[in-house]
Amino acid sequence: MKISVCGKGGSGKSTVVALLANEARARGYRVLVVDSDESNSGLFRMLGFDYPPVPLMELVGGKKNLQRKMGQPNVLAESRIVLEDLPPQHLVQKDGLMLVGIGKILQSLEGCACPMGVLSREFLKKLALAEGELAIVDMEAGVEHFGRGVETSIDSVLIVVEPPLESVNVGQKIHDLASGIGVKNVWAILNKVPSDEIATRLKTELKERHIEVVGCIYFDADIFRSSLEGRMPAKGVAVQEIKDVLDRILSKAGLPASG
Ligand SMILES: Nc1ncnc2c1ncn2[C@@H]1O[C@H](COP(=O)(O)OP(=O)(O)O)[C@@H](O)[C@H]1O
Ligand SMILES: [Mg+2]
Numbered sequence: 176m177k178i179s180v181c182g183k184g185g186s187g188k189s190t191v192v193a194l195l196a197n198e199a200r201a202r203g204y205r206v207l208v209v210d211s212d213e214s215n216s217g218l219f220r221m222l223g224f225d226y227p228p229v230p231l232m233e234l235v236g237g238k239k240n241l242q243r244k245m246g247q248p249n250v251l252a253e254s255r256i257v258l259e260d261l262p263p264q265h266l267v268q269k270d271g272l273m274l275v276g277i278g279k280i281l282q283s284l285e286g287c288a289c290p291m292g293v294l295s296r297e298f299l300k301k302l303a304l305a306e307g308e309l310a311i312v313d314m315e316a317g318v319e320h321f322g323r324g325v326e327t328s329i330d331s332v333l334i335v336v337e338p339p340l341e342s343v344n345v346g347q348k349i350h351d352l353a354s355g356i357g358v359k360n361v362w363a364i365l366n367k368v369p370s371d372e373i374a375t376r377l378k379t380e381l382k383e384r385h386i387e388v389v390g391c392i393y394f395d396a397d398i399f400r401s402s403l404e405g406r407m408p409a410k411g412v413a414v415q416e417i418k419d420v421l422d423r424i425l426s427k428a429g430l431p432a433s434g
Pocket of ligand 2: 188190212215313
């Protein structure tokens with residue numbers, strides 16, 4: 176399964192990615208996290224790594240040289256990429272959890288992020304997962320990546336929806352775009368929910384928009400606190416809640432509960 180975690184900025188995409196990745200890894204899946212958010216850089220810490228992987232963008236010579244180098248031989252030029260093919264500096268890994276990064280916007284006037292969208296799309300398209308392997312993509316905020324076709328290479332989209340209505344609206348847009356390009360599974364997960372009442376209201380709201388909800392993560396002070404320290408909590412309410420979410424996702428995708 177290649178699943179892309181999407182949603183409004185700050186809705187909790189990276190948090191959900193890290194929680195899901197840790198839980199799937201604990202169940203014996205080999206999990207590849209793909210950092211496809213050009214702006215934020217803390218995901219490696221949330222996943223427990225000491226340093227980030229060298230972005231794949233460097234493999235094509237950085238953004239400026241992307242077009243010139245596209246024709247030269249390297250792993251990205253292969254028609255099929257398996258995890259073992261990735262040069263070690265581009266893949267940090269520990270105990271079955273792996274991270275690759277597409278690229279970050281580091282300089283002003285560097286231009287827009289479109290080339291990174293293209294690289295994300297091509298990498299995900301060529302990525303061939305073996306049995307017991309999952310790819311979880313931490314997507315950039317908003318909907319622009321749909322315009323770049325990143326989701327044409329994945330089979331599932333998980334939309335993170337937080338209480339403000341704006342987040343539901345963005346969620347609906349993502350749902351419609353993903354369904355429109357034929358993504359097989361499109362689900363929503365509620366995040367930062369403050370009460371049962373709000374959970375019910377959000378579920379009703381999403382049901383009316385024909386968006387299937389696969390789980391609900393309540394506001395969890397442990398998550399918030401640990402994010403200030405750049406790590407993910409190993410236990411707590413959200414860590415428990417994500418187990419149900421993963422169960423549902425795997426079962427809907429026809430995959431076993433453990434890898
Ligand atoms: N369920 C939650 N409870 C409390 N805080 C949360 C929760 N989910 C996310 N957060 C906090 O919200 C902020 C944004 O989350 P993040 O995962 O970085 O969002 P995104 O990747 O969508 O920009 C972080 O400080 C994070 O710790
Ligand atoms: Mg993020």
